[in-house]
Amino acid sequence: MICPQCRVEYRDEITQCADCHIPLADSSALENDVGADESEAVYVSVISTSNFGDIALIKSLLDAEGIAYFVDGENFNTISPWIQPVRFLVREDSFEKAREVLSNFDVHAIGPSTNVDDDEEPRTD
Numbered sequence: 001m002i003c004p005q006c007r008v009e010y011r012d013e014i015t016q017c018a019d020c021h022i023p024l025a026d027s028s029a030l031e032n033d034v035g036a037d038e039s040e041a042v043y044v045s046v047i048s049t050s051n052f053g054d055i056a057l058i059k060s061l062l063d064a065e066g067i068a069y070f071v072d073g074e075n076f077n078t079i080s081p082w083i084q085p086v087r088f089l090v091r092e093d094s095f096e097k098a099r100e101v102l103s104n105f106d107v108h109a110i111g112p113s114t115n116v117d118d119d120e121e122p123r124t125d
Helices: 027-033 050-064 092-102
Strands: 043-049 070-071 086-091
Touching: 043 050, 043 070, 043 092, 050 070, 050 086, 050 092, 086 092
Parallel strands: none
Antiparallel strands: 043 086, 070 086
16 A cells, blocks of 8 residues: 555555555555656755654645645654754645745744745755
8 A cells, every 4th residue: 555645655454644644545556647747757845844843834734735745854854853854845846836835934943944045946856
């Protein structure tokens, strides 16, 4: 079983994603749904933080707007929060919408926290 939003794999007996709180799908069915557009999608960093509360709120804001995202470094944040902030990456074609949604969000620094500046070019990884 796999989450159609965050693509995390689960054992067969699990029916709902622990992070996204949506029903899981059969992994073979999702493999057939992924087209060339998704496999060639470019993701860019829109915001980063080391604050656990911010991470939950950012997920909530992006989910509410239906913006697909990846969370880079979330599981390692508990090991080394001062070294590696958690980065939220969105599809390049959703970057402007995500930036607008997060424009009034004030990250709470408990370590390195950054918002993408208006003058800064989006980073690609």
